[in-house]
Amino acid sequence: MTAPKVLGGFVVNGERHQTAFQPHRTLLEVLREDLDLTGTKHGCELGECGACTVLVDGTPVLSCLVLALEAQGKDVTTIEGLADGPDLHPLQDFFAELGASQCGYCSAGFMLAAKKLLEDNPDPTRDEIRRALSGNICRCTGYIKIFEAVELAARRLRGEDATPSREALHGQ
């Protein structure tokens, strides 16, 4: 059975896209394979890792389990849309500076989930950060650097001093 393609329209990172795809294709597949937005990673493809996290109308969801059809008419934000022109988002700055991104496979998902957290809660505790990011798995960093990067990004977004400690940058 070849299901006919449907024409889908959505806004990705502020840009309107029209593309034809078959109904069974996931948002992850259409983003990566049709729109060439390969910043969104595919890991388990079963909801078990968080690598494919994107924002749909501002809410973090797993693009491996959302049909592209279900994102029609919605606003999708991927990691490619996090920076503001040439200016990186504070989360990106601090993930890079602290080594919170090592192989980088999980980073897009973590940063998008963290973006939503910081919008809802500009001054989260370490525990609130852990909970909000508990749907994203990292096999490299051991998570501490990620939590520190989110804390520093939160400080900068609040307009406070966000100089990383010596320990955060170089270890003890």
Place this chain on the structure above:
Amino acid sequence: MLRLPRFTYHRPTSAAEAVKIAADHGPASQYVAGGTDLYPNMKRRVQTPTEVIALSGCADLVGVSGSAAEGITVGAMTTLTSLEKDPALQAAHPALVHAASVISTPLLRNMGTIGGNLLLDTRCNYYDQSHEWRESISFCMKCSGDTCWVAPSSPRCWAVQSSDTVPLLCAVGAEVSLIGPEGERRIPVADLYQDDGIAFTTKKPGELLTHLHLPAVDGTWRASYRKLRRRDTFDFPVLGIGAWLRFDGDVCTAAEIRIGGAGSYAIPATKTAELLIGEKLVAGDAAAEERITAAAQEAFKPTRAMDNTDHFASWRKKMAPVFVARALRDCLG
């Protein structure tokens, strides 16, 4: 890539329209809510509907209404995140809010719904695997084969009831509304299930779950949910205890305890409940503590843990009295 099989997609805008589409297509069709259970199952090819009926456009299935005193109703398409954050539910049904908050992950809870959680497929280490994996040892009874790999001499499937809200909702006496080709009905949540890993629900073909009805809050009862799992996130329960106690003053007048994650349905711990009824149960009281520990011990026998989930079955069974006692203590004033 692990891709979905091909299907035709339907997007009705009301529950009635959804039921009609399902009736038109029969067993080839399946409803999808958040898709966090159905789509992984379709990717593994254990469920393969060719007509997928998305409920996301049915506005009549979303939202929380009613009052604590008269009973709160939750639409089937309400996401677990909205349920968890609803102020009325937080105040009236903290145990349900807690049970929802320990499901999967924050990202999955943004997608998954309460209706989907009530109708979550039963799980098994031999079933929740890719097509190739299952084919390599030959398919089991729950999907295309005729042997159960957990209990090869067994004539039945022992796949595990794994929803976190179900044991609690059975214990508190919640109800659900369903509509189907034969009309509407409202039944206790407990009657939505039966003890079979394959035919685990009594939902009729094409029936749509529309609402969950929570019992009125009148200050006479308290409930709790306690979950056992390896990681504090992602993991399904390997034991999920729902407990409900009604009191007249300090005396327990009714009790219902359900053991989830340890059988194909949320198993009632009947003996445990019987031992508590008529007893004076006050938090911190040594005699009450003794009664609870003794009653909880009776939850060992009915717990039917098999080696088809994470953790050893023997250990999960041993943990049942421990978790039942914890849930019961939560219910004391």
